Amino acid sequence: MRVHSAPWRAATVLASVLLVGSMAACGNSDTGGGGTKDDGKITMGFSQVGAESGWRTANTVSIKEAATAAGIELKFDDAQQKQENQIKAIRNYIQQKVDVIAFSPVVESGWDTVLKEAKDAKIPVILTDRSVDSADKSLYKTFLGSDFVKEGRLAGEWLVEQKKTASGPVNIVELQGSTGAAPANDRKKGFGEAIAANPNLKVIASQSGDFTRAGGKQVMEQFLKANKQIDVLFAHNDDMGLGALEAITAAGKVPGKDITIITVDAVKDGMQALADGKFNFIAECSPLLGPQLMDLAKKVKAGEEVPARIETEETTFTQAQAKEALPNRKY
Secondary structure, eight states: OHHHHHHHHHHHHHHHHHHHHHHHHHHHHHTTOOSOOTTOOOEEEEEEOOSOSHHHHHHHHHHHHHHHHHTOEEEEEEOTTOHHHHHHHHHHHHHHTOSEEEEOOSSSSSOHHHHHHHHHTTOOEEEESSOOOOSOGGGSSEEEEOOHHHHHHHHHHHHHHHTTTOOSOEEEEEEEOSTTOHHHHHHHHHHHHHHTTOTTEEEEEEEEOTTSHHHHHHHHHHHHHHOSOOOEEEESSHHHHHHHHHHHHHTTOOBTTTBEEEEEEOOHHHHHHHHTTSOOEEEEOOOOOHHHHHHHHHHHHTTOOOOSEEEOOOOEEOHHHHHHHGGGOOO
16 A cells, blocks of 8 residues: 555645645635736726716716626726725725726826826726826826816807897806816816806806705705895706705796706706706716727727727707607616
8 A cells, every 4th residue: 555655645735736726716816816817808997986976877887887798897996986995996906906997086186196006017097087187198098088178168158148138247156066076177167268258147156066966955055045146057067956956946936947057967867857947058978988988998908009088979958959858868
């Protein structure tokens, strides 16, 4: 028996080593480790702003469904509107060695350090929906999203046309998005540039409602108490506008008539308010970025060149156009 024991023990040790190796490989797969996999599947780490609005919910659904359709493994994180949560998530993705990192930044500033960490790890980054103000454009591959300045400008240009015969002051209140966020900064800028064409148009109050219905309602209540005459409301998104509707109605005024309401997004609830005559105009901002994002992820992973900025195709809606578009609205 002793003559055969050594080979038997060697075989046993070899089997054990193979088993341990197999278990270790499974462990790495379960924890998301390794951007390079035998099956060639792309792994994307995505950090979402949060779930502050109907737009954001539709955006999340689009990204998750598109990842599944494209065969991309998605690691999803909800930052709950906190930059520190996003930075932590991005660092986790770097540690896990995902193939691509994508995120919609809570605010524009303060990303250089973590983006450089991703670059040093040779993990390409795609910005979606919102941009960053980093001077070093090599820290990310591309930005996919809307032209927020244009959205604000379209809203302002419509108002200028509607009020071109006004002989006296037109008092405007503005519900801004989250402080420091690219959509808030840019929509405010575009709207302000457009209404400058008519000196009668004056923004008499402007405050953040954090892109939420609750915030829109609360701030609009303050506007109504502080200002005797409000002619126009410009809300940086539909949800704040919908919250403001409640405050306007509670104050005994008729939304869409006593106060002209302009918003941005064109989500289904906003479009319904527009069709019902409670809103007057909406500049569209499409949340359905998922398919384009997954296509970009495949290209940057393959080392292909992509444009530094890719804009989504969008339009505007009047009350009549909203009625026509609503039956087929996807979000």
